[in-house]
Amino acid sequence: MTPEKILSELIKINTANPPGNETTAARYLAGLLQQASIDCEIIEPAAGRGSLLARLGSGSKKLLYMSHLDVVPAGDGWDFEPFSGEIKDGMVYGRGAIDCKDLAAAGVCAALQLAKEGIPLNGELIIAATADEEQGGELGAGYLTANCPEKIQADFAINEGAPHPLSFNGKVIYFIQVGEKGTAWTNIKARGVSCHGSTPALGDNAVVKMSRAVTALADYQPEIVLVPELFSLLKELARVRGLDIEPTPYNTDELLEKLNLDHAFTEMLRAMTRITISPNIIRGGIKTNIVPDSCEGELDIRILPGQNADYVLQELFQLLGAGVETALTEYQEPTFTSSQTEPYWLIAELTEELAAPNAVCLPIISTGSTDSKYLRNIGIPAYGIGHMDAGYDPDISTTMHGCNERTDIKSLYLKTRFLVELARRYLS
Numbered sequence: 001m002t003p004e005k006i007l008s009e010l011i012k013i014n015t016a017n018p019p020g021n022e023t024t025a026a027r028y029l030a031g032l033l034q035q036a037s038i039d040c041e042i043i044e045p046a047a048g049r050g051s052l053l054a055r056l057g058s059g060s061k062k063l064l065y066m067s068h069l070d071v072v073p074a075g076d077g078w079d080f081e082p083f084s085g086e087i088k089d090g091m092v093y094g095r096g097a098i099d100c101k102d103l104a105a106a107g108v109c110a111a112l113q114l115a116k117e118g119i120p121l122n123g124e125l126i127i128a129a130t131a132d133e134e135q136g137g138e139l140g141a142g143y144l145t146a147n148c149p150e151k152i153q154a155d156f157a158i159n160e161g162a163p164h165p166l167s168f169n170g171k172v173i174y175f176i177q178v179g180e181k182g183t184a185w186t187n188i189k190a191r192g193v194s195c196h197g198s199t200p201a202l203g204d205n206a207v208v209k210m211s212r213a214v215t216a217l218a219d220y221q222p223e224i225v226l227v228p229e230l231f232s233l234l235k236e237l238a239r240v241r242g243l244d245i246e247p248t249p250y251n252t253d254e255l256l257e258k259l260n261l262d263h264a265f266t267e268m269l270r271a272m273t274r275i276t277i278s279p280n281i282i283r284g285g286i287k288t289n290i291v292p293d294s295c296e297g298e299l300d301i302r303i304l305p306g307q308n309a310d311y312v313l314q315e316l317f318q319l320l321g322a323g324v325e326t327a328l329t330e331y332q333e334p335t336f337t338s339s340q341t342e343p344y345w346l347i348a349e350l351t352e353e354l355a356a357p358n359a360v361c362l363p364i365i366s367t368g369s370t371d372s373k374y375l376r377n378i379g380i381p382a383y384g385i386g387h388m389d390a391g392y393d394p395d396i397s398t399t400m401h402g403c404n405e406r407t408d409i410k411s412l413y414l415k416t417r418f419l420v421e422l423a424r425r426y427l428s
């Protein structure tokens with residue numbers, strides 16, 4: 001079974017979440033694995049919301065390959081049928097092709113290949129293809145880590161989560177995701193005194209207060225923090241660019257400008273070096289002739305590893321003063337796995353060896369989150385990859401969660417080779 005065929009079949013099973021229906025995809029993969037006598041189980045906390053667990057080999061060492069089976073809804077504007085799974089001209093087309101049915105297909109294909117070789121593994125390879133990642137993961141990785149952590153406990157895990165490789169000054173940079181920012185969504189509220197709109201000075205306008213608060217948030221200059229992995233990343237990017245600059249919090253923005261990377265990547269890097277606060281919803285006032293006595297806003301706040309809820313509330317208090325009330329509504333800790341570990345070095349070494357002669361691996365932090373947060377929260381070191389063939393078309397990356405999602409087959413083979421070789425080396 002080839003990885004492109006597995007991916008194509010997975011794409012044809014519509015697992016847009018909601019509603020998900022991942023069990024059908026989990027059963028398809030289990031069927032393939034069981035034919036090769038690989039142990040499988042499907043854990044289904046709610047009807048249709050199954051996650052697949054498969055295991056190969058035995059021993060005290062444990063390696064986990066994680067992916068997710070659900071996809072975001074297709075939406076409109078596609079040039080082809082989103083769930084066709086068509087294989088044509090070296091590509092596989094359809095929703096999930098790069099997020100992340102490709103990784104699921106590569107993981108299963110790797111297990112099949114290892115089983116076929118029949119060389120005994122000195123340890124256990126666990127394949128987890130989960131439900132519900134795109135809606136937060138509570139019915140998938142969240143359920144597994146909360147209810148049967150022993151089934152996925154591993155020395156370390158490979159998951160999705162890194163940006164695709166970047167061609168940069170003659171090098172191809174492969175990223176290994178070692179951390180994810182946390183979320184600290186916060187509601188803010190300004191209170192005032194209402195009165196007739198014809199004599200506004202008799203009241204105290206909450207919308208005006210809120211507009212000052214929003215301006216203060218827009219002008220906020222957050223403290224720049226370089227976690228060691230970000231320091232290494234910026235330093236190496238500077239070196240490859242031929243710049244003699246040692247990154248510090250004081251020159252980070254200047255360095256980002258001099259690196260002259262594409263705009264989206266630059267802004268992603270900027271967001272990896274500081275808290276971000278984005279006022280995204282505002283509600284206030286009820287009628288044109290009434291001075292409003294309350295106005296509410298909702299802030300999307302993302303924090304770095306090392307920052308926490310107290311830090312967020314302190315920053316908001318300094319910016320907004322006591323006149324604006326703040327309440328955290330959704331909080332998720334940032335998560336982090338060190339890059340100073342044997343598994344990280346093994347992943348980096350293997351990637352550089354398999355991907356291209358001019359490949360360089362660098363650690364990165366994500367501005368969003370994946371199922372890796374659940375793994376890290378129960379103590380499993382997790383490393384996110386976004387491996388693509390060195391010659392891939394970068395336009396492919398823009399199709400993630402967008403229209404015309406697709407992948408090239410070469411990238412699929414690189415992922416499969418990487419997973420086969422990592423298991424061989426770690427479990428040898």
Ligand SMILES: [Zn+2]
Nearest residue numbers: 099100133160
């Ligand atoms: Zn994903």
